[in-house]
Amino acid sequence: MSIREFVNTNYHHFNAGELSKSAQSLTQFTQDGGRIFITLAGAMSTARLGKTLAPLIRSGVVAGISCTGANLEEDVFLLVAASKYESIDDWRSLSSKDDTELLDRKLNRVTDVCIPEEAAIREIERVMLPLWQNYSDNDQGKLPHEFFFEILQSGELNVEGNPQDSWVMAAAQMGIPLFVPGWEDSTLGNIFASHVIQSKIKPSTVLSGINYMTNLAKWYENQQTKLAFFQIGGGIAGDFPICVVPMLNQDLQRSVPLWSWFCQISESSTSYGGYSGAPPNEKITWGKLSAATPKFVIESDATIVAPLIFGYLLDM
Helix, strand or coil: CCHHHHHHHHCCCHHHHHHHHHHHHHHHHHHCCCEEEEEECCCCCCCCCHHHHHHHHHCCCEEEEEECHHHHHHHHHHHHHHHHCEECCCHHHCCHHHHHHHHHCCEEEECCEEEEHHHHHHHHHHHHHHHHHHHHHCCCCECHHHHHHHHHHHCCCCCCCCHHHCHHHHHHHHCCCEECCCHHHCHHHHHHHHHHHHCCCCHHHECCHHHHHHHHHHHHHCCCCCEEEEEECCHHHHHHHHCHHHHHHHHCCCCCCCCCEEEEECCCCHHHCCHHHCCHHHHHCCCCCCCCCCEEEECCCHHHHHHHHHHHHHCC
């Protein structure tokens, strides 16, 4: 039984029913010629979403991706050091002493898995730093993801993981535009800032979120197909790109279509005032969606739901 058959057979009500309805609707949307804009918050790359996202990108239905700096880099961390990651059993029972021992071993924990600092983070820094320095020396700048694309295609990284499981590699190969707002708070963003402080690297070497927004505006205006907005989690990864429509229509007084389809996988509560949990109808008041836009909210674990929906689209 394929994932599509399994979902259609077993998922009928509550969050399971919403998952099934959204997957069926999005499948029809893409079959009608629409494409998907995906936003990644949380630790989806460390959860190995690339196993289903990379083939989805290669299938041609993904138009663009907005992600946190962490999701950008952690996909590549896995690519260079997958065998050196350590899984933690019964992680809820870890003591402060246990976590201190992980720190001493240079293992950075993300819930139940640890990212090896030397094999993953410092390996990327080893290849990235000369690139930053060269661009700085020549008064040139690039966006964060463009530096990642360059090192992936340079052949200088010690790759041990499966490139077919890397969604960043797939995006680079397919020419998919990435938008990475707030990159500065990622691990590599922190490392870049440290080199700006202690080295002769100019801050302008890595371009900013304003550059991303202006690029996003140009890209959105040039789209010829309808776009689905598929939001995983909340935060800046989703809030940043969805705002491009009211910016173009209201601030620039242009006329662009609203997002044509919407789904968010989230467990944040709107009653706490969190924008990340803003329900779809609230987005109508901001000029992002319309009353006619198909809208879905799946209140569940994105690490479970997103691979199912991507597998459904691929008919795995």
